[in-house]
Amino acid sequence: MKxxxxxxxxAGLYFSILAKLSNRNHDVTVIERNAAGVTFGWGVVFWEELLDDLYRNDPVSARALAEAAARWDTxxxxxxxRRTTHVGGYGFSLGRERLLDILTRRASSLGIELRFxxxxxxxxxxxxxxxIVASDGANSRARQLQGDAFQTQIELGRNKYIWLGTHKVFDTFTFAFEQTPAGWIWFHAYRFNEDTSTCIIECPPETWKGLGFDTLDSDATLRRLEAIFKRQLDGQQLINQTRGRCQAQWLHFRRITNERWRHGKLVLMGDAAHTTHFSIGSGTKLAMQDAIGLASKLREHxxxxxxxxxxxxxxxLDILPLQTAARRSxxxxxxxxHHVEQLGPRFAYALLNRRSSPTRWHYLLHLANQDEMLRSALRWLHFARGKVRSRRRQCSVAA
Incomplete structure (x- = not known):
């Protein structure tokens, strides 16, 4: 198959890898409009479930991704x-640039042709x-070239956001909220390597305009944001450009859905087919699971x-629960x-459970997590479970 x-x-890189692994006679080509190594965004997050999927499908790239990822456990x-509340849970983060580099090297080693x-x-x-797999992102050119064949729908989120980096190392997944004279503004941040963190800043449009971001240039925008979050950043600067990429801009999140994902021999994958709000951190997971899903169905039929x-x-069917959760988030x-008027622990609890309807038992566990000794015990438990799960993956590959 060509x-x-x-x-x-x-999505595109991982599918090309799986397609080649399933049949070495497949003629697979990946075409990219940007230069090699150029990407937009900073770090991405994922969880154990994605690592399990990756190890089952290509242990070589899975091992490289796991070794390169940073782990946060609270x-x-x-x-x-001021830090007001601790919230449980753990996950992994990885620089998007590093992620693509690993997948690119793996694809190249399998004889896949890469055209940048x-x-x-x-x-x-x-x-x-x-x-033809359209894995060219939310603004998919391949999808647009087909007119209204996919019946694409685009819904803009209300808030403004900007995706930045910083050399302030956030060892925990951190949510920070600040009230300004113009209203509330916040970020969520996490490190993805030894000296760099992702920092996504978000606010209502009224706050955005009230703070003058509609008139400030890029440098002035960063300086104002650094002043607002001075305490959280510990004097570190925010970064909006690396390796010659264009500067980050304030955006509205674009929720993209398609009535159809296929048209003739063209099929949509990843953000070209669907987007989920960045606040649930599932874009990379869904893209790679799309790749797994398509590769699997091509083997079956x-x-x-x-x-x-x-x-x-x-x-x-697979993505429906996450799409629902993303809308709630x-x-x-x-x-x-409205939510921030609640007291610290209750606000954090609402934040943690914004995608579901938890029971009172969950709230009691949340309160217990504020005790340092109990929190340390829970972190150790998460760490131990993660180690067991990692060994189980390694053993399954060896077998």
Whole structure:
């Protein structure tokens, strides 16, 4: 089969790897408009479930990703520069640049052709391909070239956000909220390597305009944000540009859905097919699981239309709970000025459970987590469980 993946993000690269592993005779090409090593964004987060999936499908790249990832084992909520509450849970974070580098090297080692700095203006250039995978992001050019074939719907979030980096190392997943004369503004931040953290700053449009961000240039915007979050950043600067990439801009989140994910031999994957709000940190997970899903259906069905239909049906079902959770999370953050009136522990509890309807037992556990000794015990338990799970993955690969 001749396969062309448009877009060298996590979805396109990982699918190309799985397609080649399933059949070394597949002719697989990945085409990317940007130069090699250039990407937008800082760090990404993921959890044990994704690592389990990756080890089952390609232990080589899974091991490299696991070794490169940073681990955080607690969350903190800060209000007015003071840590008020600890929130349980743990996960992993990894620089997006490092993630793509690992996947690119793996794809290249398998003989996959990688073409960078190549714009796609007309899909007729791939007339000889059996399958074209549109993995070129939320603004998918491949999707747009098909007119309204996918019946794409785009819904803008209310809040403004900007995705930045900083050399302030946040060892915990940190939420920080500050009240300014113009209203509330907040960030969530986490480290993804030894000296750099992601810092996504968000606020209602009224706060954004009241603070003058509608008129400030990029440098002035960073300086104002650094002044607002001076206590949390410990004097470190915010960064909005690295390795020649364009500067970060204030955006509205774009929730993208498609009535159809396939049109002829063209199929959508990752953000080209669906987006989920950044506050639940599942974009990379869903993109790579899309890749796993499509590769699996291609192995199960010899007939391409049947495989693509099965892929779409299965992945729609799989992502529905996360899409629901993402919508709830979006709505919660769009109402932060209302929620933040609650006392510290209750506010943090509402933040932690913004995607679900927890029981009173969960709240009692949350209160217990504020005790340092109990919190240390829970962190040790999470660490031990993580070690057991990691050994189990390694043993399954060895077997």
């Amino acid at each position: 396969i062309v993946c448009l877009g060298a993000g996590p 969350q903190e909520v800060h209000i007015h520069g 700095q190549q714009e796609v203006e007309d899909l007729s250039a791939f007339a000889d391909a059996d399958l 010899a007939d391409l239309p049947t495989a693509l239909a099965a892929y779409e049906e299965q992945r729609r 979006t709505e919660w953050f769009e109402n932060v000025p």
